[in-house]
Each structure stands twice: as C-alpha cells, then as structure tokens.
Amino acid sequence: MNKQPLEDIAASPSTRLGTLSWVGMEGIALPLKVAGQAIAARASAGVSLDDPTARGIHMSRLYLALAELEDQELSLPLVAAVLDAFLESHEGLAKRAFLDLEGEALLRRPALISPLSGWKTYPFTLRCRRDAQGLHAILELSVGYSSTCPCSAALARQLIQQAFDEDFTEMPVTRESVRAWLGSDQGVLATPHSQRSQAHLAVRLDAGRDALPLLALVDRVERALGTALQTAVKRVDEQAFALANGQNLMFCEDAARRLHHALRDQPGLEGFSLRVVHAESLHAHDAVARSQWNWQEA
Ligand SMILES: Nc1nc2c(ncn2[C@@H]2O[C@H](COP(=O)(O)OP(=O)(O)OP(=O)(O)O)[C@@H](O)[C@H]2O)c(=O)[nH]1
Incomplete structure (x- = not known):
C-alpha cells in the first residue's frame, strides 16, 4: 500500500481560469423509493464551479x-x-447545486370492473436545483392512455347508418330483427381507429410542499382522460374499456385541453408544460398538441 500522501489535483490551481455552470456526474445508478416501491433510478449530480481559479x-x-x-x-x-x-x-467553490433523478415509478393499478390489479410503470424525471433563491423542482412524468378518433367514429357511424338503410328496406322493421342485426358483424361494419397515446407533463412544484405529487398527478391525468392503459384484463374489463373509449373520443387537441384544465386544478403546482402524442394508427406519423401555463422553457 502506498504510504505517501495522495496528490490532490482537484485542489491545485487551474492554469486556465474560468467559472463553469455545471460540473458533476451523469448516469449514477441509485436505488430509490417512489410511491412506496423500490425502483432502480439514475442520478445526475452537479454543482456550479464559481471559483475561477479552482482546478476541479x-x-x-x-x-x-x-x-x-x-x-x-x-x-x-x-x-x-x-x-x-x-x-x-x-x-x-459552488453557489448552485443540481440533482436530476430519472426512473420509472411502479404503481399498482386496479382493473376497471373485476377485482384484479397489476403493475404499470410511469417514466419520470425530478429535476432540482438549489441556489440563493432556494429550491427549484420540476417533475417530468409520462402517462400512457388510449385515444379513439372522434372523426373516424362519426364516419364509422355514417357507414352503419347506410348499411341499415340498405338492409332494412322492408317495413315494418321489428325490434327483434334490428337487435339481431346490431349484434352481427354487419351491425358494426366499420370501427373508428384508436391508438396508444402518451401524455408528457413537466410541472413546476411548490417547493414548500413535502410530498412528491407523482401518484396524485397520475390519478388526475388518468381520470381526466378516462381511458387509462390497463393491466390485468378480463372480458368484463375489456368491455368497460371499449365503453370508456366510446365515451371519451379524443383528438390530440381534446386530450391536451382536458389535461390543461385538470392540471390547473391540481394544488401545489406553480406552472406546467404538457405535450400529448397520439401515435396514429391512421398515419405513419403522430398527432401532437402542446399547452403551457405559467411556464418558461429553461
Ligand atoms: N474534479 C474531477 N474529478 C475527477 C474527474 N474524473 C475523475 N475524477 C476523480 O474523482 C475522484 C474523487 O475526487 P475527490 O472528491 O476530490 O476525491 P478526494 O480528494 O479523495 O476527496 P476529498 O478529500 O473529499 O476532496 C478523484 O480521484 C478524481 O481524480 C474529473 O473530470 N473532474
């Protein structure tokens, strides 16, 4: 073992002077506990280097x-x-400190009807900074959901009406015959397109509040959209999901407005930026809408 004092290069003066806005480490593996669950996260930790003469x-x-x-x-x-x-x-050496924590929150979510439940991950990044003004914290969160196109639904209904006109020329039409027709493939001969969609939020947190509102945000977003992605699903749940989609037809603009209003009502937020992405099954590209409140891009 080396018994000589270890040279400390960081403490030596720098030959080239200058302050640096951020110095630290990215991609540090770190176990965290979020919403009661242990998760594997990554940390970026840094400080500003405000002494222009310090080497490191x-x-x-x-x-x-x-x-x-x-x-x-x-x-x-x-x-x-x-x-x-x-x-x-x-x-x-430093006047400002930075910490970003990135991971996937693991939440147990109940089925729509059956007494089942399962796990879902929600990617998040908590970006924090400490300076002379205090603590600044931004929570970024992504929530998946299902969206069904309202235009496509209207066009599909039109086709169903046309098919009805063609299939029911004989009068009188009986309740039984219409019921049987509605239950056949012919009754729903066209279906609207729907897609797995993503809501990406960035919210500025009131640093005076202790708890991280991650679970509250997920609940609020999923309630506002009405069509959360499911975990454990039996047929009874799938039927409820079909109903939820039919009752919550959404363009990306509709989803963005729903979320804007839902976040405005969430206590403990000082501002937000949101972006919804509908990965269209109609197109090979995405439909996207954005909205902000009290927000300036960093
Ligand atoms: N500042 C700095 N350190 C680096 C870098 N790359 C690797 N390191 C190493 O990070 C290690 C830890 O640095 P320090 O925290 O200063 O270690 P130390 O001097 O043993 O610890 P203290 O006595 O607390 O100062 C050192 O061995 C550095 O060589 C770099 O780019 N910048």
Missing part, C-alpha cells in the same frame, strides 16, 4: 451525499438536504 470539484463528495436518498420515500425535503450537502461540501 470533489466528485466523491457529491456521490457519497446521494446515499441519503436510498431507503426513504423520495420527497422534496430529502432532495433539498442532499443539495445542501453538495453546497456545504463545496463551500467557496
């Missing part, structure tokens, strides 16, 4: 401070404590 920051001090996040439910006070530790361990 102390990467190990940032890395070790992350251990605080390991076994406790992820919350804003916890992140604030880690960012404070970044700054305290870089006194005289």
Whole structure:
C-alpha cells in the first residue's frame, strides 16, 4: 500500500481560469423509493464551479451525499438536504447545486370492473436545483392512455347508418330483427381507429410542499382522460374499456385541453408544460398538441 500522501489535483490551481455552470456526474445508478416501491433510478449530480481559479470539484463528495436518498420515500425535503450537502461540501467553490433523478415509478393499478390489479410503470424525471433563491423542482412524468378518433367514429357511424338503410328496406322493421342485426358483424361494419397515446407533463412544484405529487398527478391525468392503459384484463374489463373509449373520443387537441384544465386544478403546482402524442394508427406519423401555463422553457 502506498504510504505517501495522495496528490490532490482537484485542489491545485487551474492554469486556465474560468467559472463553469455545471460540473458533476451523469448516469449514477441509485436505488430509490417512489410511491412506496423500490425502483432502480439514475442520478445526475452537479454543482456550479464559481471559483475561477479552482482546478476541479470533489466528485466523491457529491456521490457519497446521494446515499441519503436510498431507503426513504423520495420527497422534496430529502432532495433539498442532499443539495445542501453538495453546497456545504463545496463551500467557496459552488453557489448552485443540481440533482436530476430519472426512473420509472411502479404503481399498482386496479382493473376497471373485476377485482384484479397489476403493475404499470410511469417514466419520470425530478429535476432540482438549489441556489440563493432556494429550491427549484420540476417533475417530468409520462402517462400512457388510449385515444379513439372522434372523426373516424362519426364516419364509422355514417357507414352503419347506410348499411341499415340498405338492409332494412322492408317495413315494418321489428325490434327483434334490428337487435339481431346490431349484434352481427354487419351491425358494426366499420370501427373508428384508436391508438396508444402518451401524455408528457413537466410541472413546476411548490417547493414548500413535502410530498412528491407523482401518484396524485397520475390519478388526475388518468381520470381526466378516462381511458387509462390497463393491466390485468378480463372480458368484463375489456368491455368497460371499449365503453370508456366510446365515451371519451379524443383528438390530440381534446386530450391536451382536458389535461390543461385538470392540471390547473391540481394544488401545489406553480406552472406546467404538457405535450400529448397520439401515435396514429391512421398515419405513419403522430398527432401532437402542446399547452403551457405559467411556464418558461429553461
Ligand atoms: N474534479 C474531477 N474529478 C475527477 C474527474 N474524473 C475523475 N475524477 C476523480 O474523482 C475522484 C474523487 O475526487 P475527490 O472528491 O476530490 O476525491 P478526494 O480528494 O479523495 O476527496 P476529498 O478529500 O473529499 O476532496 C478523484 O480521484 C478524481 O481524480 C474529473 O473530470 N473532474
């Protein structure tokens, strides 16, 4: 073992002077607890280098401070404590500290009708910064849902009406014959197109609130859209899903407006930006809508 004192290059003066806006590490593997579940996450940890003469920051001090996040439910006070530790361990070097945590929240979601449930992942990134003004926190979250095209539904209904006119020329039409026709393939000879869709949210959190509103946001978004992707599904659930889609026909504009209003009603948000993406089955391209409230792109 080397008994000589270890040279500390980071502490030596830099030959080229200059401050740096961000220095740190990206892609650090880190176990987190989100909504009660242990998940594998990735952290980006950094500080500003505000001493123009200092050669480097102390990467190990940032890395070790992350251990605080390991076994406790992820919350804003916890992140604030880690960012404070970044700054305290870089006194005289850094005025701003940064921490991004990226992972997939794992939530148990109930079936629509049956007593079953299953797991769904929701990709998220929590982007936090600590500076002289305090803590700034942005939560990005993606929620999948189903969207059925209202135009396609109207066109399909028109075809069904035409088929009815052609098939029922004889009068009188009986209730039984119409009922049998409706239950046949001929009764639903055209179906609207629907697609798996994504809502991507970025919300600026009120740093005075402790809990991360991840579960509350997922619940609010899925309720507003009405057509959440399902986990465990029996036929009774599939039928309820078909009904939910029929009752919630949506262009991407409709989905974006629904979410805008739902997020405006969510307590603890200081602003948001949202983007909905309908991966059209009609086209090989996507239909996209965006909306913001009290938001400036970073
Ligand atoms: N600043 C900096 N360090 C790097 C970089 N790449 C690797 N490191 C290494 O990160 C390691 C940890 O740095 P420090 O936190 O300063 O380690 P230390 O000097 O043993 O720890 P302290 O005594 O707390 O300062 C060092 O061995 C550096 O060489 C880099 O690009 N910049």
